[in-house]
Amino acid sequence: MISFDQNTSTFKLDTKNTSYIIGMTSVGHLLHLYWGNKIDDVCEKDRFILIRHKNQSPMDPGLNMYSTNVAPMEYPTHGGADLRAPAFECVFDDGSAVPQPKYKGYKITEGKQPLNGLPCTYVEDGDKVQSLEIELVDEPKDLHIFLNYSVFEDYDIITRSVRVENRGPKCKLNACLSASVDIPEGRKYDFVHLDGCWGRERHVSRNPIFCGTQYVDMKNGCSGHYHTPFACFPEHNADENNGIVYGMGLMWSGDFIVGAQMDSYDTMRTFIGINSFGFGYTLETGDTFQSPEAVLVYSNHGLGEMSRRMHRIARQRICRGKFRDIERYALINNWEATYFDFTPEKIIAIADKAKEIGLDLLVLDDGWFGKRNNDRSSLGDWFVNTEKLPCGLDGLANEINKRGMKFGLWFEPEMISPKDCKLYEKHPEWALHIPGREPSLGRWQLTLDLSREDVCDYIIDSVSNILNSANIEYVKWDMNRYMSDVYSELLEPERQCEVKYRYMLGLYRVMDTITSRFPNILFESCAGGGGRFDLALLHYMPQTWTSDDSDAVERLYIQYGTSLCYPYSSMGAHVSVCPNHQVGRTTPLKMRGDVALPGQFGFELDLSKMTEEELAEAKAMLKQYKEMGAIFHRGDLYRIDNPFDSRFSSLNFVSEDKNTVVLCRYVVKAVPSCPYKFTKLQGLQPDVIYVNRENQNEYSGRFLMEVGIPWGYWKDHESQIIVFDKK
Ligand code: DGJ
Numbered sequence: 001m002i003s004f005d006q007n008t009s010t011f012k013l014d015t016k017n018t019s020y021i022i023g024m025t026s027v028g029h030l031l032h033l034y035w036g037n038k039i040d041d042v043c044e045k046d047r048f049i050l051i052r053h054k055n056q057s058p059m060d061p062g063l064n065m066y067s068t069n070v071a072p073m074e075y076p077t078h079g080g081a082d083l084r085a086p087a088f089e090c091v092f093d094d095g096s097a098v099p100q101p102k103y104k105g106y107k108i109t110e111g112k113q114p115l116n117g118l119p120c121t122y123v124e125d126g127d128k129v130q131s132l133e134i135e136l137v138d139e140p141k142d143l144h145i146f147l148n149y150s151v152f153e154d155y156d157i158i159t160r161s162v163r164v165e166n167r168g169p170k171c172k173l174n175a176c177l178s179a180s181v182d183i184p185e186g187r188k189y190d191f192v193h194l195d196g197c198w199g200r201e202r203h204v205s206r207n208p209i210f211c212g213t214q215y216v217d218m219k220n221g222c223s224g225h226y227h228t229p230f231a232c233f234p235e236h237n238a239d240e241n242n243g244i245v246y247g248m249g250l251m252w253s254g255d256f257i258v259g260a261q262m263d264s265y266d267t268m269r270t271f272i273g274i275n276s277f278g279f280g281y282t283l284e285t286g287d288t289f290q291s292p293e294a295v296l297v298y299s300n301h302g303l304g305e306m307s308r309r310m311h312r313i314a315r316q317r318i319c320r321g322k323f324r325d326i327e328r329y330a331l332i333n334n335w336e337a338t339y340f341d342f343t344p345e346k347i348i349a350i351a352d353k354a355k356e357i358g359l360d361l362l363v364l365d366d367g368w369f370g371k372r373n374n375d376r377s378s379l380g381d382w383f384v385n386t387e388k389l390p391c392g393l394d395g396l397a398n399e400i401n402k403r404g405m406k407f408g409l410w411f412e413p414e415m416i417s418p419k420d421c422k423l424y425e426k427h428p429e430w431a432l433h434i435p436g437r438e439p440s441l442g443r444w445q446l447t448l449d450l451s452r453e454d455v456c457d458y459i460i461d462s463v464s465n466i467l468n469s470a471n472i473e474y475v476k477w478d479m480n481r482y483m484s485d486v487y488s489e490l491l492e493p494e495r496q497c498e499v500k501y502r503y504m505l506g507l508y509r510v511m512d513t514i515t516s517r518f519p520n521i522l523f524e525s526c527a528g529g530g531g532r533f534d535l536a537l538l539h540y541m542p543q544t545w546t547s548d549d550s551d552a553v554e555r556l557y558i559q560y561g562t563s564l565c566y567p568y569s570s571m572g573a574h575v576s577v578c579p580n581h582q583v584g585r586t587t588p589l590k591m592r593g594d595v596a597l598p599g600q601f602g603f604e605l606d607l608s609k610m611t612e613e614e615l616a617e618a619k620a621m622l623k624q625y626k627e628m629g630a631i632f633h634r635g636d637l638y639r640i641d642n643p644f645d646s647r648f649s650s651l652n653f654v655s656e657d658k659n660t661v662v663l664c665r666y667v668v669k670a671v672p673s674c675p676y677k678f679t680k681l682q683g684l685q686p687d688v689i690y691v692n693r694e695n696q697n698e699y700s701g702r703f704l705m706e707v708g709i710p711w712g713y714w715k716d717h718e719s720q721i722i723v724f725d726k727k
Contacts, residue, residue, distance in 0.1 A: 001130045002130045002131075004106060009024040010033065010042045011134070015157065015158065016038075016153055017156050020158055021033040023042075029071070030075060030103055030147075032182045036300070037298075068081045068082040068100050069081050072182030073182060074180075074182075077090075077098050077099070078097055078098075080100040084263055087176075088145065088173075088176055089276065090164075090174065091171060091172050091174060108130060108131070109131050110130055111123045112159075115161060115292075119537075120292075124317070130153075132148070132151075141171070143165075143166055143168055148161045152317065155312055156299075162176055162291040164288060165287075169285065172280050173282075175276035177271050177276075181248075183233070184268075186209050186262040190234050192206045193228075198528055199583075202561035209262050211263070212261070213259065215258060215271075217256060220255070221255060223536075225529070229250035230258065230565040232245050232303065233245065234302070239302050240682075241682065242302050244300050245305075246297075247297040247306045248294055248296050248297070249295045251292050251539065253536045254500050255500055257272070278497060279500070282495055303639075304638055306564075308637060314538055327633065329473075330602055331359060331362065332362050333574065334350060337350060339367070340373050340374055342367065343388070353607035354403075354405060355404060357615055357622055358622045359405065359603070369385055376420075377444075397470040401471055407474075408475065408522075411463060416445065416448050418431075430448055430452070434485050437485070440484045447481060449490075450506035460510055460513050463514055473522065474521060474523075475524070477541060479528070479532055483500065487499065525537045525543075530548075544570055546572055546599065549582045550574050550604055551580040551582055551585050557643050560643055560644065563639065568599055568637060569632070569634070571598075571600060573596040575589070575604065577604075588719075591666060594720070594721055598662075600633075603618065627723075635654050640681070647669045647670070650666065654683045660726070661723070663724070666720075667715065670715050670718075680707070688700070689726070691726075693725055694723070
């Protein structure tokens with residue numbers, strides 16, 4: 001899987017279907033030679049000598065064969081002759097930077113080591129995984145850069161990260177990206193990323209690569225509503241099933257950058273990592289720095305295969321714990337039913353109906369603690385408001401349990417409210433703020449300084465106390481504002497640009513401690529809806545609230561975009577009331593259910609106000625969900641109709657054992673005299689006979705894929721779920 005060939009001085013990283021090749025030149029530069037379909041050998045040993053060198057680029061000392069300014073560099077640094085976008089930038093006290101560091105040695109090992117303090121992919125017994133560490137060194141300053149690669153053979157995934165060890169004089173890292181890959185013929189590709197805002201997260205954006213730099217990034221301390229730490233680069237004509245696509249995701253929940261720079265020789269330098277904007281990290285002699293892990297995927301069968309590979313690694317080797325492989329809870333959340341205005345009686349009335357339709361769990365959302373009756377106060381005071389809940393959390397949990405349901409609770413542990421907050425009275429210095437200046441409020445709250453150990457310990461203790469105080473079996477971990485006024489009182493001035501990085505280390509420690517301490521609690525992350533949906537948090541919490549917008553139409557777009565990188569098993573998806581609270585749209589209950597069904601299903605409305613017919617419909621949905629959940633969550637996803645470029649949305653899921661197929665299809669916008677249209681399923685076995693579970697019609701897999709199922713004259717917001725079983 002990973003080999004080093006002495007003759008050609010090349011490292012070859014093979015997954016089941018792909019190869020990734022790194023070459024070493026005679027002076028010790030590491031060049032990126034190939035990433036694509038699996039190839040057998042590297043026979044052209046001097047391939048890089050063919051690289052154009054008669055140009056005006058600066059030449060590295062001692063070189064006349066190529067210039068690092070045009071060669072495909074494996075890990076480009078700033079300070080030498082490569083004048084393109086660097087992945088690494090470091091300045092010493094004497095003001096000098098690191099020119100291109102040179103190869104020192106390598107190590108190939110079985111399996112994979114965890115990253116110090118950071119979430120990462122992991123290995124289980126029987127996995128075919130090997131790791132490669134290449135050491136680069138800047139001799140004059142004794143700075144060592146370790147490039148780490150792991151090959152998940154059966155997943156067709158390569159992960160990369162970088163560790164820096166300073167054995168020389170003090171220096172400051174200004175950039176340390178996790179991966180940079182130089183791909184030839186960049187003009188053939190598009191840049192696809194997911195952008196949006198609160199309530200409309202992760203819409204797909206696709207633009208051709210041009211000569212110059214394109215990137216998206218987040219600068220507000222959070223992986224974000226506006227962008228997500230993932231991008232892919234499909235050929236212009238690549239679609240769901242055809243064409244080459246390079247994809248990269250980052251296991252990081254803070255500021256990031258992902259993009260590409262195409263140079264004048266059409267080399268597309270793709271990159272992903274921590275955003276260097278506002279970042280800096282001082283390394284004294286003996287200090288080390290660890291970058292987050294990037295997850296790289298190559299597909300020559302379009303975007304669909306790229307996503308399925310991402311989904312598999314996310315589901316099976318990023319998510320962890322008891323809930324990774326089992327069906328999770330179908331739940332009712334009281335947020336849109338009551339907002340802050342709830343009483344035990346209202347909650348129990350909702351629970352009674354939830355029990356009636358067969359839900360597993362009730363979540364009590366924001367407003368149960370301190371003096372919190374609106375969004376202006378009390379964050380940080382994690383003790384129950386007994387005026388509002390005289391029975392306490394324990395009493396309420398017991399009532400819910402008596403009805404045969406589980407009880408879940410909302411927290412926003414990373415925040416502090418300046419108003420009506422005992423914690424703030426005692427520790428105003430625990431909030432991120434610039435001394436002597438009034439910090440900006442976001443949703444009336446401030447962000448706690450998780451770069452501090454004492455703050456993290458407080459969160460661990462206060463959340464644990466509540467979790468121990470009642471039978472709580474689910475937690476929604478919210479985070480509702482971006483960081484501003486980023487400054488920590490405990491760090492020296494020159495280290496202030498480390499605060500956001502250290503915050504993430506603190507957050508990961510807190511999440512790791514709490515989730516390990518309470519392995520039987522299901523955790524769902526959330527950030528004002530889907531404002532922090534990333535691979536890193538999935539390591540601690542196997543699902544994320546996808547968006548505060550549960551409008552069935554908007555959700556089709558959000559879930560489609562989200563599925564480019566993240567699996568449906570990680571998407572919280574609920575049925576909410578109409579007119580929808582975010583967009584005012586009215587859609588049929590059936591469509592709302594059909595849209596939520598493939599995700600982690602639930603309701604976000606006042607069940608006690610539903611009519612008997614609606615409750616019966618909700619009960620039927622739940623039954624369907626219980627029958628199909630495992631297929632949605634552990635099966636393979638095939639996207640068929642893209643709502644971004646059609647009036648329809650459709651997808652099908654193929655179960656793990658390939659015996660069942662579920663087709664979900666929706667009309668986003670009907671037109672009169674609608675054109676004749678078929679849904680052609682994907683991923684089926686052509687010679688197998690499939691039976692429609694509802695009407696017993698039989699079809700061959702080939703027929704379903706080549707001819708398909710007609711749509712008929714469907715009206716606005718009609719939807720359908722069809723299950724086909726292997727005969
Ligand atoms: C934002 C979340 O996305 C909502 O679902 C809800 O939990 C509110 N926060 C509560 O403040």
